[in-house]
Amino acid sequence: MSAPVSTEPVLSVRDLSVSFRSDTRTVHAVDQVSFDLRAGEVLAVVGESGCGKSVTSMAVMGLLPPTAHITGSVRIGEKELAGADDKAYGKIRGNDIAMIFQEPMTSLNPVLTIGRQIGEVLRRHQGLNKKQARARAVELLDLVGIPAPAERVDEYPHQLSGGMRQRVMIAIAVACDPAVLIADEPTTALDVTVQAGILEVLQSLRERLGTAIVLITHDLGVVADTADRVLVMYAGRPVEQAPVHELFADPKHPYTRGLLSAVLRPGGEGKRRLPEIPGLVPSLDSQPDACTFAPRCARADDTCTSSRPGLKAVAADAGADAPHRAACWHPHTLQETVS
Ligand SMILES: Nc1ncnc2c1ncn2[C@@H]1O[C@H](COP(=O)(O)OP(=O)(O)OP(=O)(O)O)[C@@H](O)[C@H]1O
Ligand code: SF4
Ligand SMILES: [Mg+2]
Numbered sequence: 001m002s003a004p005v006s007t008e009p010v011l012s013v014r015d016l017s018v019s020f021r022s023d024t025r026t027v028h029a030v031d032q033v034s035f036d037l038r039a040g041e042v043l044a045v046v047g048e049s050g051c052g053k054s055v056t057s058m059a060v061m062g063l064l065p066p067t068a069h070i071t072g073s074v075r076i077g078e079k080e081l082a083g084a085d086d087k088a089y090g091k092i093r094g095n096d097i098a099m100i101f102q103e104p105m106t107s108l109n110p111v112l113t114i115g116r117q118i119g120e121v122l123r124r125h126q127g128l129n130k131k132q133a134r135a136r137a138v139e140l141l142d143l144v145g146i147p148a149p150a151e152r153v154d155e156y157p158h159q160l161s162g163g164m165r166q167r168v169m170i171a172i173a174v175a176c177d178p179a180v181l182i183a184d185e186p187t188t189a190l191d192v193t194v195q196a197g198i199l200e201v202l203q204s205l206r207e208r209l210g211t212a213i214v215l216i217t218h219d220l221g222v223v224a225d226t227a228d229r230v231l232v233m234y235a236g237r238p239v240e241q242a243p244v245h246e247l248f249a250d251p252k253h254p255y256t257r258g259l260l261s262a263v264l265r266p267g268g269e270g271k272r273r274l275p276e277i278p279g280l281v282p283s284l285d286s287q288p289d290a291c292t293f294a295p296r297c298a299r300a301d302d303t304c305t306s307s308r309p310g311l312k313a314v315a316a317d318a319g320a321d322a323p324h325r326a327a328c329w330h331p332h333t334l335q336e337t338v339s
Contacts, residue, residue, distance in 0.1 A: 007038065008038065009036035009037055009038050009075075010037060010038060010039050010076065010077060010179040010180055010212045011036070011037040011060070011074075011075070011076055011097070011179070011180045011212060011214075012035075012036050012037075012073070012074075012075040013033060013034055013035050013036075013056075013060065013072070013073070013074050013075075014034045014072055014073040014074075014075075015032050015033075015034055015071070015072040015073065016030060016032070016033045016034070016056065016059060016060075016070070016071075016072035016073070016074060017030055017031050017032055017033075017070070017071045017072055018030040018052075018055050018056070018059050018064065018068055018069070018070050019068070019069045020067050020068055020069070021067060021069060022067065025285050026285065027284045027285060028236055028284050028285070028286070028287050029052050029055040029236055029284060030052040030055050030056050030059065030236050031052075031235075031236040031237045031287060032072070032237065032238070033052070033056055033072075033231075033233070033237075033238050034072075034238070034311075035231055035238075035241065037180060037212045037214060038212060039179065039210040039211075039212050040206050040207070040210045040211070040212065041206075041212050041213070041228050041229070042202075042206060042212075042213045042215055042226055042227045042228050042229075043212075043213070043214050043215065043227065043228070043229050043230070043231060044215045044216075044217060044222075044223040044226065044227035044229070044230045044231070044244070045057075045214060045215070045216045045217075045230075045231045045233060046216075046217065046218070046220070046223060046230060046231070046232055046233070046259065047232055047233035047234055048234070048277075048281055050235075050281055050284075051233040051234055051235055051236060051281070052233055052235075052236040052237075053184070053216045053233060054184055054216065055068075056233075057099060057182045057184055057214060057216065059074070060074050060081070060097070060182065060214075061089075061093060061097065061099050061182065062081060062084060062086075062089035062092070062093065063099075070082065076092060076096045076097055076179065076180065077096070077179065079092065079096070094121060094125050094173075094175070094176050094178065095125055095176045095178060096178055096179055096180065097178050097179065097180040097181075097182070098173035098174065098176075098178040098180075098181055098182070099173065099181070099182040099183070099184065100166070100169050100170055100173050100181070100182070100183050100184070100186050101169070101184050101185075101186075102184060102185040102186065102188050102189055103189055107169055108157040108165060108168065108169065109157070110156065110157055110158060111156070112156070113153070113154050113155060113156055114137075114141070114152070114153060114155060114156070114157065114160070114168045115134055115137045115138070115153035115154055117168070117172060118133075118136075118137040118140055118141070118153075118168070118171055118172050118175055119133035119134055119136075119137050120133075121172055121175045121176065122136050122137070122175055122176070125175070125176045126176060134153065136175070137153050137171075138150050138153050140171040140174070140175055141153060141167075141168070141171055143171065143174070143204075143205075143208075144167040144168070144170050144171045144174075144201050145167060145197065145200070145201055145204075146164060146167050146168070146171075152164075161194070162189060162190050162194065163190055163194035163197055163198060166186060166187075166190065166194075166198050167197075167198065167201060170186075170198070170201055170202070170205075174205060174209070174211065177209060178211070179211070179212060180211070180212045180213075180214070181202075181205065181211050181212070181213050181214070182213075182214045182216075183202060183213060183214065183215050183216065184216045185216055185217060185218065186198055186202070186215075187199065187217070187219070187222070188217075188218065188219075195222075199222060199225070199226055202215070202226070203226065215227060220259070220260065223244065224244065224248060227244045228243065228244060229241065229242065229243050229244060229323070230242060230243075230244050230247045232247075232253065232255065232256050232259070234255050234281075234292065234293055235281055235282050235284060235292040235293075236284055237292060237327065238311055238327065239253045239255050239256065239293070239311075239326065239327045239328070240252060240253040240255075240256045240325070240326045240327070240328075241311065241323070241324070241325050241326075242323060242324040242325070243323050243324065246323070246324050247260075247324075248260065249334075250324075250332075250334045251332065252314045252324070252326035252328065252331035252332050253293075253326045253327065253328045253331060253332075254293065254297045254298070254299055254328065254332065255277070255293050255296075255297075256326075257332060258277040258296075259277070277296060278296065279295055279296035280295075280296075282295065288308070289306070289307055289308050290304065290305045290306060290307065290308060291304040291305070291308065291309050291327075291328070291329065299330045301329075301330070303329045304329050304330075307329075309327045309328050309329050310327060311325045311326065311327045312325055312326065312327070313325055314326050314331050
């Protein structure tokens, strides 16, 4: 899949860490995540449940509760968002960056027509009058592939299927043409044929509007079909980053190998969801100076259990900002078959 990709990142995240503190414990939900996203690019974020995917995106969106302690930098173009107050974020959300969630029904207001809900965003952010907002709402419904948009604009959420409601949520998210769209499991609640339609909508947004997309998904088939690059997270930490074809062809981190093995094994092509890897995800109460995957890793040795591996370029001749990086003391080589 191709789309024009500019060189300047529209979203730049550096050393983002998030912990939640209560009287009794501190949960280190996200630990030094960094990535860049350019216009028209799709970054997939994958990892087991609880590895910090949603907390990362909520931190970028400024939507975490006050109990969250956030460090690091989040830049949208020239704007630094870290430390921005609610008022500043209010201007950024919707205009520069928007998010869609897994469950479209809970995010829509059941007593307002979909046209009114899209129109409200346009009136608030872009100062359109009622007539202009309605006309633009019809255009947006058309953009997200809702048939007969001029009629459906007056319908209520319960009159629409789950897939159509998710399209409405996307229309609301992109109403003000944000540079970045974060989609957190946007198709998980939908059946497979409906999922494909939603992914097509995301593809067309990136192609027609140049929207940069962070796509959080458990579905490795979706990653392969949709993403340009992939960020693999484990227990709050980034463990591998790579262009999508490289990640599938030559996964370096044992955790990534574990995730991909079920898909890559002969006959395993039908398995799209993340497989179970033996062992438990570690508690997030501490930040050990060790590889957190060591208890589940067949390659673990004393180095792994006594010092934390940083993300490093995995090709010997690559620079520090190489596109393929892994946080592992003993990364796999291309020659090793995926087991
Ligand atoms: N408000 C909060 N207070 C305390 N801990 C939290 C809070 N929100 C999330 N966490 C913890 O942060 C960790 C990361 O959660 P997160 O929701 O980002 O996982 P995820 O990767 O999105 O998982 P899933 O695939 O299930 O959606 C989890 O251990 C979670 O319990
Ligand atoms: S650093 Fe060691 S324990 Fe961690 S993934 Fe690599 S080989 Fe396994
Ligand atoms: Mg999540």
